Amino acid sequence: MKILNKQYEPLSFIESTFKRYDIGFKTDDAGRPILLFIGKKDDKGKIKGERFARRLKLGPNGDVIKDHWDNKGKTE
Secondary structure, X not given: OOOOXXXXXXXXXXXXXXXXXXEEEEEOOOOOEEEEEEEEEOOOOOEEEEEEEEEEEXXXXXXXXXXXEEEEEEOO
């Protein structure tokens, strides 16, 4: 969660590792991770494993009201 709660470059794809897993995530226009891929990279560089989507609900002043990740299934 430490990695996913940071701000990154807006509208980009970031790749990293966490313990024994390869991770990659896409960021929104504010630089928050919104789509996460976690698993192992294949020989083509694609991550095979699980895909998660972030659901953010923001208040009128931009504060985060709700923040959770939904498992969207396997990636191939």
